[in-house]
Amino acid sequence: MSSSVPDRPYHHGDLKHALVQAGIALIEEGGIPALSLRALAARVGVSHTAPRNHFGSLRGLLTAIAAEGFHRHARAMCEGVSDQSDPQARLMAAMTGYVRFARAHPALFGLMFSSLHCDMRDAELMAAGRDSYAVLSGIARGLDWDKADLPDGQRRTEVMLWSLVHGYAQLSLAGILANGPSGTMLDFADIMPAFAYRPATASPAPGDRS
Amino acid sequence: MSSSVPDRPYHHGDLKHALVQAGIALIEEGGIPALSLRALAARVGVSHTAPRNHFGSLRGLLTAIAAEGFHRHARAMCEGVSDQSDPQARLMAAMTGYVRFARAHPALFGLMFSSLHCDMRDAELMAAGRDSYAVLSGIARGLDWDKADLPDGQRRTEVMLWSLVHGYAQLSLAGILANGPSGTMLDFADIMPAFAYRPATASPAPGDRS
């Protein structure tokens, strides 16, 4: 670094972050297969083995990208939720955000849940996933349905809602839901059970003020 | 075919079928990455370009395997269903079969819904998928819930149930559902809503005899 303007410094400076960003861009453009270490390195302007210093392997890079995906995913779910005060509307807003993100970023969304590409036991990825899960979990708190009062009731609610919206998103992305005779695809709102909204089937929580 | 015992005929005889079977075996052993055209060809005892004559490309082979997967998937769902006469038990049996198949054949199951590996617009694959869908569809017929009487009610029921069980299976396979504080994972029965079993919430169908 002899001149004040670094023409092409030997060290990139923030390569790790740049690789994740460019990697996401590549994935959005051409899907997961479009993301090769060599293409990515060329795009950022480094040698094709430079990513190895930061991620160890392609799998490590994909794992890091998936973690970033979960962060964006959580943000997408939160969008619109804070505007609503009604628990029903908040839940629906989160669900809608979930599906909207999946449709807007299909390859990234697929990567996030692909144990084929990611190391699901990676600490960062798990933390990011938990953050995303926490959004849905918080919104689902207090919702009542026929299994809410059983042991692990809160967790049952979370897993049930997550399974429902995740399954819809996956099937929708796979292009399988468009098999209807009319050719139209049901929206998520069309299959979202209303039962989850009933706030008082068993015993209403006294201090339930969100 | 000059001798009654074909030592190693130039033509395999039923290579297409053999490739699918061996391909599934490879996938079950080492996951999708374990299935390379070369490894598969070596396993069957042909040159590495022989599969090309039958499937065109690796993608075509994977698509054919996925179609076979859907056939087995449909069979797994049917298992246990015919024993039951109660609609609730029949539905639960199909759902259980769905999850059981996914857990017993995780890689194959993942392949079946991966537009990354398969050509989802392939005629055979779509037909196989429809057959599998028809199993669930038939069992879901007549079930009542809060959206069963709206337009496209039957299809809403199918898609809702499919999304729920498929999402659970996918999340379960991804190893994401084991994040509970107790470390235990909720079974599908723990999150299966009972509401779908109530046969008369709105207006009971007169001829509802399954």
Added chain:
DNA sequence: ATGACATGTTGCCATCGTAAACATTTCACT
């Protein structure tokens, strides 16, 4: 019989991920 077609093989190429050896920069410690 014979020519078209299906089926299978050999050889080759571009691309990829990974690894080792080396170069350059940064940084902690004295």
Added chain:
DNA sequence: AGTGAAATGTTTACGATGGCAACATGTCAT
């Protein structure tokens, strides 16, 4: 300040993969 270890990038090379072209062999309709 000086120095060695660590971090960060590069170069070169290797093995594996999917796809393609050219060719070989068997099958089948006419």
